[in-house]
Amino acid sequence: MLWRAKFDTWEPDSKPIPPTVAASLSGEVLELHDGDILIGGFDPRAQVELGIWSRLISEADAEIHIRTLFLVDAAHIPFVEAVTPKSRWSSTYVGAANQEWESLILPDRPERSFAGIVREGLFDPLMIGLPTEEAWDRFLARL
Numbered sequence: 001m002l003w004r005a006k007f008d009t010w011e012p013d014s015k016p017i018p019p020t021v022a023a024s025l026s027g028e029v030l031e032l033h034d035g036d037i038l039i040g041g042f043d044p045r046a047q048v049e050l051g052i053w054s055r056l057i058s059e060a061d062a063e064i065h066i067r068t069l070f071l072v073d074a075a076h077i078p079f080v081e082a083v084t085p086k087s088r089w090s091s092t093y094v095g096a097a098n099q100e101w102e103s104l105i106l107p108d109r110p111e112r113s114f115a116g117i118v119r120e121g122l123f124d125p126l127m128i129g130l131p132t133e134e135a136w137d138r139f140l141a142r143l
Contacts, residue, residue, distance in 0.1 A: 008129065008132065009127050009128065009129050009130065009131050009132050009135035010127070010128040010129055011125060011126070011127050011128075011135060011138070012104075012126055012128070014119075014122045014123060014124040014125065014126065015104055015122060015123050015126055016121055016122055016123075017032065017038070017116075017118065017121060017122065017123055018098065018100035018101045018104060019098075019100065020069070020095050020101075021095055021096070022069055022093040022094060022095030023093060023094065023095070024089060024090050024091065024092060024093050024094075025080070025081055025084060025089035025090075025092050025093075025094065026089040026090045028090060030067065030069070030093045030095065032067065032118045033065070033118065034118060034119055034120060035064075035065070035117070035118065035119075036064075036065045036066075036067055036117075036118045037057055037064055037065065037066045037067070037115065037116070037117055037118070038067050038068075038069055038115070038116055038118060038123075039053045039054060039057075039066060039067070039068050039069070039113065039114065039115040039116075040068060040069035040070060040071060040113065040114055040115075041069075041070060041071070041107070041110075041111070041112060041113045041114070042070075042071050042072065042097055042101075042102075042105070042107045042110065042112065043070075043072065043076070043107075043110035043111070044070065044072070044076055044079040044080050044082070044083050045110045045111045046070070046110065046111050046112060046113045047083045047084075048111060049111055049112070049113035049129070049130055050068060050113050052130060052131070053113060053115045053130075053131065054066060054068070056131065056136060057115075060140055060143060061143060064143065065091075066091060067091055067092075067093060068084075068088070068091060068092045068093065069092075069093045069094075069095060070092070070093070070094045070095075071094075071095055071096065071097035071098075071101050072094060072096075072097065073096065073097075076094075077094050080092070080094055104126075105128055106128070112128070112129060113128075113129065113130070114126065114127065114128045114129075115127050115131070115139070117139075117142055117143065124142070125138065125139060125142055127139055
């Protein structure tokens with residue numbers, strides 16, 4: 001009997017962060033700095049996977065700046081607001097998906113998430129999907 005579907009974390013090589021115009025739910029413009037962690041998705045339903053990434057990262061180090069990015073059209077912003085606690089509005093951003101983001105992440109389902117550490121304009125590393133235990137260990141080592 002299969003209790004849950006198997007998942008693998010896709011780990012492409014370091015990639016440049018696509019140009020992004022995004023604003024937080026409280027109105028600040030997205031600015032990424034070296035050492036920041038960007039987690040994100042292409043649909044409000046990605047919140048489930050993003051919650052796992054967020055909890056793992058928060059437990060690893062409370063000093064890390066985590067930015068959550070939803071790449072959605074304007075019609076989905078109310079849904080992003082609905083699934084985001086007010087306490088996280090200043091670190092949750094919305095922007096429009098573009099071809100560069102989609103070709104980088106290749107979202108195969110609405111719930112697909114990604115996480116990356118920002119280093120000199122690159123994601124290094126970039127992990128797509130839920131983290132396996134081994135993938136999380138590699139991500140944690142890069143922090």
